[in-house]
Amino acid sequence: MFNKLNLKVILLMVLSLMLILTGCGATKSNKAQEEQKNENVQAETGTRTITDDIGRKVEVPDKPERIVTDWYLGQLLALDVTPVGAVMANLDYAAYLKDYYKEDAIENIGDGEASLEKVMELNPDLIITWDKEAVEKYEKIAPTIVFSDTNYKSIHEEIKAMGEYLGRTDKAEQFLEDFDKRIAVAKKKINKVVSKDSTFTIFDLGKKNLSVIAPNGVVGGRALYETLGMTPPPKVKELFDTKEADGSRYEISYEVVNDYVGDYVIEMNYFNKGGSLPATWTNLDAVKKGEVIKLAPEYYFASDPVSVLHQAEDLATKIEELTKEKNSVVVNNLNYKKKIN
Incomplete structure (x- = not known):
């Protein structure tokens, strides 16, 4: 009698377990059917x-x-x-x-x-x-x-x-292929006239202070440093490496501007148009010699990929032209000294 009772209990447990498993299987099946149904609906409606x-x-x-x-x-x-x-x-x-x-x-x-x-x-x-x-x-x-x-x-x-x-992954690939080709040409243009150890700084001039532009932002920063791979001077690199930029820029005083000047000085003057600038700026060699590359605000406040592409090409042209002018002045001075001697 005891054995029969045990057998009945075991059979009931097995039956219950089968029912539970069947229910789970049905739930999984329903869930899979629902997911498939959603995928079919997305396919029919053209969504993902x-x-x-x-x-x-x-x-x-x-x-x-x-x-x-x-x-x-x-x-x-x-x-x-x-x-x-x-x-x-x-x-x-x-x-x-x-x-x-x-x-x-x-x-x-x-x-x-x-x-x-x-x-x-x-x-x-x-x-x-x-x-x-x-x-x-x-x-x-x-x-x-x-x-x-x-x-x-x-x-x-x-x-x-x-x-x-x-x-539109195909369009993305097309844009990037064209981007890479054009940036390679711009880099080659710069490398032909500029030594590898040349340094570059972008300044955004203000009335009381000015800003050093960060390497990944507006005012040509993304184009010059991230895209063209140009080198900042040591003091500017220190800013890039140790401080967080505020709105793609680091504000500094005009009194210390000379510490941040690279071999090439690039300037945007939007916030101090027509205003006077302190002697610490106007006495910089690049400023006195007229060797500052100036940026147009309407083209350089953006940092989207299309704008950066054109900014990089424009900067390459400006750097090339300025370098040729500087070299021409040096050659003319040497020729003048030879004639005197």
Whole structure:
């Protein structure tokens, strides 16, 4: 009797276990079917799921056509994508981008801050923003990606990431291939006239103080140091290595400017146009000799890949021209001394 009872208990336990396993199998099967169903729906609707730069999973069109961005115009134009809407005030300081789209092809969505009403009117199928705080408002209008150029160590990484997000990896590769070829030409142009140990500093002039430009930011920093690979003087390199830049720059006093001067001095004067400058600046050899390379603010306040490409080419030309002028002066002086002697 005892054995029969034990046998019944065992059979009941086995039966229960089978039911549990069957239920688990059914749950897994249902989950797999649901995932497959979602994949099929995405395939039918032409969408896919990506993870954006702040870790959000977003279902986006395979190849969005009506894109709105509140910042990353240069990255889109690099991929041969003209957004339907952007903050066009940015173009006041990224003039190189104006050659990459037809006039009036992009609607202005605001001056500085995007207008939600304007964005909604454009009926976008994708919004790309820098501002994670704006996502909640934007995603009520269309799928929204948060992109952060500071997440990437190079222009190559940045463009490849945007290409992945937009389903345009082929365009990303095309841009980078052209980018590499043109930068190689620019580097060759500089290396022909400049010695390997030459140093370069970019200054942004202000009324009371001035700034040394960081190696990965605006005012030509990304173009000169990161892209062209030029060398800063020791004191500037010390800033790069030990201090965190504030807005792509390090503020210093005019009194110590000579400590940061390289063999080549590059200047932007936007914040002190027409203003007087202290003797510590005007007495610099490069300034007195007229050997300062000057940058136009409307072309050099941007650091997107398209702007950086053109800035690098422009800097290479300017460095080449200045070096030839300096060498010509030296040769003329030597010839003059020979004649006197």
